Amino acid sequence: xxxxxxxxxxxxxxxxxxxxxxxxxxxxxxxxxxxxxxxxxxxxxxxxxxxxxxxxxxxxxxxxxxxxxxxxxxxxxxxxxxxxxxxxxxxxxxxxxxxxxxxxxxxxxxxxxxxxxxxxxxxxxxxxxxxxxxxxxxxxxxx
Amino acid sequence: xxxxxxxxxxxxxxxxxxxxxxxxxxxxxxxxxxxxxxxxxxxxxxxxxxxxxxxxxxxxxxxxxxxxxxxxxxxxxxxxxxxxxxxxxxxxxxxxxxxxxxxxxxxxxxxxxxxxxxxxxxxxxxxxxxxxxxxxxxxxxxxxxxxxx
Numbered sequence: 001x002x003x004x005x006x007x008x009x010x011x012x013x014x015x016x017x018x019x020x021x022x023x024x025x026x027x028x029x030x031x032x033x034x035x036x037x038x039x040x041x042x043x044x045x046x047x048x049x050x051x052x053x054x055x056x057x058x059x060x061x062x063x064x065x066x067x068x069x070x071x072x073x074x075x076x077x078x079x080x081x082x083x084x085x086x087x088x089x090x091x092x093x094x095x096x097x098x099x100x101x102x103x104x105x106x107x108x109x110x111x112x113x114x115x116x117x118x119x120x121x122x123x124x125x126x127x128x129x130x131x132x133x134x135x136x137x138x139x140x141x142x143x
Numbered sequence: 144x145x146x147x148x149x150x151x152x153x154x155x156x157x158x159x160x161x162x163x164x165x166x167x168x169x170x171x172x173x174x175x176x177x178x179x180x181x182x183x184x185x186x187x188x189x190x191x192x193x194x195x196x197x198x199x200x201x202x203x204x205x206x207x208x209x210x211x212x213x214x215x216x217x218x219x220x221x222x223x224x225x226x227x228x229x230x231x232x233x234x235x236x237x238x239x240x241x242x243x244x245x246x247x248x249x250x251x252x253x254x255x256x257x258x259x260x261x262x263x264x265x266x267x268x269x270x271x272x273x274x275x276x277x278x279x280x281x282x283x284x285x286x287x288x289x290x291x292x
Contacts, residue, residue, distance in 0.1 A: 003170045003182045010184040013163025014191025017246075020156035021192070022199030027148050029209030029216055032156060034246035039270060052149040057249060059153020064253035066154060067161055075161035077251055078169035079258045081242055089241025090248075090262040093234055094269020097245060098277070100230025101220075104165075105156075105246040107231070108189065111218075113196035118223055125228050126235035133239025134175035 001080045021110050028052060033106020034060075035097040100126070145211045157250035163188040166251045168242025175239060237269075 021032040030052075037053045044050035068074045079086070097103045100122055102111065107126075111119020164170040164184050173182035208214055238244050243251065243262045251259040 001169050001173070002180045003164075003167070003173045003184075005182055006164055006184045007187045010163045010187035011191040013159045013161070013165070014188035014193075015195050016155055016159025016162060017165075017188070018159075018192040018195025018199065020152050020159060021196045022203065023148075023152050023155070025200060025209070025215070026203045026206075027152070027210045027212070028145070029212040029214055031217060032152075034244070034249055035270075038245060038249065038267070039274075042267065042271065043274060052145055055146040055149035056153035056156070059150040059155075060157035060160075060250045061153075061253040063154050063157025063161055063250045064166070067158060074254055075166050075251075077167050077254055077256055077259070079242065079256075080169045080172060081240070083258070083261060086241050086243075086258055086262045087265045089237040089239075090243070090265030091269040092237030093241065093244065094237075094266040094271075095273045096230050096232070096234030096237055096269075098230065098270045098273035099226050100234055101218075101227065103234060103246060104244045109192045109196055110200075113193055113200050114217065116218070116221075118218070118221055118227060121223050122227055122231040125231035126238065129232045129235025130175050130239040131177065133236050134172055135178060137239060138176055138179055 001078060003078075017105070017109060018113075021105070021113070024056070031106055031110045033102050033110060035101075035103045035106055039098070096126070148211060156246075157253065159192070160247055160250045163191075165244075165247045166254075168247075171244070171247065172239075172242045 024030050024032045037056055040049055040053040041057055064075050081089070093103075100107070102119070102122060104126075107119040107122040112123055160166050165188055170182055170184060173180050174185035234244075241262055243259070245266060248259055248262050248266065252263060
């Protein structure tokens, strides 16, 4: 399935992700990692910590509806994989981000921007394995 | 005030994920499919996000404390170990299979699509089971836990 190359929208969207990360640090003193936020909502350490994470999660989930109101269209989601792949992939992602203490937002954006050696290693590891996995799934198994 | 600002930050984050295309597994998987239907857009997502965060983070810590919290809380763990590398590699494996990462899937939940719901339920199951396993092994070996990046 081909997708259109969208450098400007992607750059602008990336800048918004960065803006959110900077604002969260400036206002709340926290790293904007999706894994940390979801974990903190599921397994709260204190009432205060639960509340800001739940509020941020709610904001994230309401973004598509907000864009629908603003632009008249829902952001496009095309899922080129099977239900089984979603379930197996999701489960493995859950194990991986918990053991690795972060994902694309926490390690890839916030940690890399802090020049954290841990995050640079983590990002290199998951990017390389994702490239390899997609190659194997699409061109070795599926090819 | 704290909750309203956290909500709005989540909204900005989610809007960025949606606008950038990170919300769309077809686009994400095509970024990783260099040998096939390659779509390099995600380089621009990463570039835009890193540029803004890198500059912004250097302006923020000049302050004594955050605007609405007592202190800055950034990860202090610096161990580069098997758990970090192995966990990240597993994350890459799952990401390559499903096409969603947590930051892409959470805003995607708002579209109401059943595929996103299935991914997130499996994601949460993997997270909670791993936490449980880590807690049980900690009780026996007493290794220190690490913070989230």
